[in-house]
Amino acid sequence: MLQLILGGAALQRCGYGTSSNAALAAEAASAPRRWLQAAILALAVVVFMGAGDDSARFKDLGHRMMCTCGCGQVLLECNHVGCQSSDKMRDQLQAALDKGGGNSDDLILQGFVQEYGPTVIAAPTATGFNRVAWIMPFVVLALGIAFAVHIVRSWKNRPEPALADGITIPQGSELDEFRRKARKETDL
Amino acid sequence: MSRESSFLFNNLLLLVVCFTILWGTFFPILSEFVQGHKVTVGPPFFNRVAIPVALLLLLLTAVGPLLAWRKTSVESLKRNFLFPAIGSVAVGGMMILFGVRPWEDPSYFYATMAAILSALVIFTVISEFVRGGRVIAGKTQQNLLSAMIHLCHRNTRRYGGYIVHFGVALVIIGILGTPFNREVEKEMGFGDKINIGPYTLICQSFTQDDNPNYANEWAIINVFRGGKQITTMYPERRFYKASQQPQTLPRIYPSFREDLFLVTDVYLVYEGKNETTGRPIIKAHLNPLVPWIWIGLIIMVFGTIVALVPNAAAVQVAATTPVRAPAQVGAGD
Numbered sequence: 001m002l003q004l005i006l007g008g009a010a011l012q013r014c015g016y017g018t019s020s021n022a023a024l025a026a027e028a029a030s031a032p033r034r035w036l037q038a039a040i041l042a043l044a045v046v047v048f049m050g051a052g053d054d055s056a057r058f059k060d061l062g063h064r065m066m067c068t069c070g071c072g073q074v075l076l077e078c079n080h081v082g083c084q085s086s087d088k089m090r091d092q093l094q095a096a097l098d099k100g101g102g103n104s105d106d107l108i109l110q111g112f113v114q115e116y117g118p119t120v121i122a123a124p125t126a127t128g129f130n131r132v133a134w135i136m137p138f139v140v141l142a143l144g145i146a147f148a149v150h151i152v153r154s155w156k157n158r159p160e161p162a163l164a165d166g167i168t169i170p171q172g173s174e175l176d177e178f179r180r181k182a183r184k185e186t187d188l
Numbered sequence: 189m190s191r192e193s194s195f196l197f198n199n200l201l202l203l204v205v206c207f208t209i210l211w212g213t214f215f216p217i218l219s220e221f222v223q224g225h226k227v228t229v230g231p232p233f234f235n236r237v238a239i240p241v242a243l244l245l246l247l248l249t250a251v252g253p254l255l256a257w258r259k260t261s262v263e264s265l266k267r268n269f270l271f272p273a274i275g276s277v278a279v280g281g282m283m284i285l286f287g288v289r290p291w292e293d294p295s296y297f298y299a300t301m302a303a304i305l306s307a308l309v310i311f312t313v314i315s316e317f318v319r320g321g322r323v324i325a326g327k328t329q330q331n332l333l334s335a336m337i338h339l340c341h342r343n344t345r346r347y348g349g350y351i352v353h354f355g356v357a358l359v360i361i362g363i364l365g366t367p368f369n370r371e372v373e374k375e376m377g378f379g380d381k382i383n384i385g386p387y388t389l390i391c392q393s394f395t396q397d398d399n400p401n402y403a404n405e406w407a408i409i410n411v412f413r414g415g416k417q418i419t420t421m422y423p424e425r426r427f428y429k430a431s432q433q434p435q436t437l438p439r440i441y442p443s444f445r446e447d448l449f450l451v452t453d454v455y456l457v458y459e460g461k462n463e464t465t466g467r468p469i470i471k472a473h474l475n476p477l478v479p480w481i482w483i484g485l486i487i488m489v490f491g492t493i494v495a496l497v498p499n500a501a502a503v504q505v506a507a508t509t510p511v512r513a514p515a516q517v518g519a520g521d
Contacts, residue, residue: 066228074231079457122230124215129223133215137208137237144200152193176261 054097061093061105065112066122074122189260194252201245208237239298249353250308272311279307295367302364309357313350341500348495355491358484365477373471375462385474388412394468402426407468409456423458442479453478
């Protein structure tokens with residue numbers, strides 16, 4: 001496609017060999033735009049390359065299931081030599097992908113759950129009570145941040161310590177002036 | 189914003205990671221109690237939950253040491269973080285330029301973020317050493333390197349801690365290569381090839397041996413890159429007779445000479461033997477950046493040792509002060 005665009009641009013250039021200066025100027029002005037269009041097209045091709053690739057689906061689904069031999073490893077990472085379970089499950093997964101048609105990822109995983117039980121899926125699903133598994137760590141993080149912010153604010157609002165008469169602690173811009181002076185004198 | 193609050197958030201994040209692991213471990217039991225059946229809480233859960241929290245921790249590792257006690261001014265933040273921030277964003281830009289697409293896959297996104305934040309840690313540590321070293325060099329007329337060593341010796345806990353942070357950033361860089369790992373498994377006979385990344389692996393031979401301790405099988409694999417042989421590797425599998433236990437001995441070749449900073453581990457495993465053909469099954473892994481994990485760990489140990497060294501005496505700098513002339517004693521009164 002890129003070659004077509006570039007080839008097309010070259011053909012057009014040849015056709016303009018005997019045109020007027022104004023036409024040549026117009027062609028020169030549109031050349032950068034054509035290069036930009038070609039670059040965008042090339043970028044789009046590269047970005048979307050590999051989408052829907054079956055081997056990528058095999059890898060993705062294989063990492064969403066556990067091997068049932070008792071090794072506790074993800075299916076595609078089971079490193080038992082001659083493991084009966086992982087070999088059989090991989091063949092089943094490949095067969096399900098080769099079937100094509102409307103075989104979606106969820107349908108394939110559902111098939112494995114029906115055969116091997118819910119523990120074959122490597123992480124809790126985002127349905128029903130299993131959603132709690134995903135939500136709780138972030139709830140704890142949010143509560144913790146709220147608590148930490150509250151603590152920091154209480155530190156900020158602490159009353160100033162009592163000082164002897166005539167002594168004041170510099171604040172705000174006065175303190176910044178002292179900091180600037182200290183920095184200048186220590187060259188930091 | 190202050191160093192005290194950064195410590196508070198740091199401890200909070202560590203607690204959240206601990207809670208996540210505890211929660212993930214106990215959730216199957218909780219699920220059985222509530223739903224009547226267990227669920228598996230495996231790597232996908234921990235990766236999706238713990239990695240964002242770990243990235244926040246890495247951000248605090250970069251930011252924390254440059255915050256002042258009690259209060260940090262915006263001007264100070266800008267001065268301390270401007271160049272490290274620019275440098276770290278440039279690192280992220282370079283990764284995208286070299287073909288990493290963070291928008292394509294969550295693992296690529298996390299790898300890019302980890303690289304940017306690790307670069308931020310490294311640049312802030314370097315800037316701390318250079319700035320302090322320049323002050324010492326100016327006062328004592330030493331060169332910058334000697335001044336940085338002197339600086340470190342004056343406050344070993346602080347600068348030893350910076351070195352440990354540097355090591356942590358290198359360990360993270362080593363881990364962020366994981367989404368780019370590749371592997372190929374193949375039965376290899378005499379002269380058979382595996383192509384993986386820029387390497388070609390050719391099976392020169394395979395054989396077996398037996399001694400009173402164990403029986404073993406191994407393959408002799410020549411490793412080529414760019415048409416030139418760079419090493420020979422001997423992945424092996426043993427069967428220990430006394431314990432009746434098999435053991436796989438993988439072989440690792442770190443590509444420092446070929447790749448320098450983008451060093452990759454070539455990792456060969458003797459998976460087993462095809463009983464019908466008698467030929468070995470070799471699994472080849474290409475694990476980019478993994479050697480940096482070991483380098484980072486060594487630097488962390490070094491930083492710990494530096495932090496344990498007692499501080500040197502402070503630099504003595506001559507200062508001129510006006511001295512009042514002594515009062516003259518009257519003579520001949």
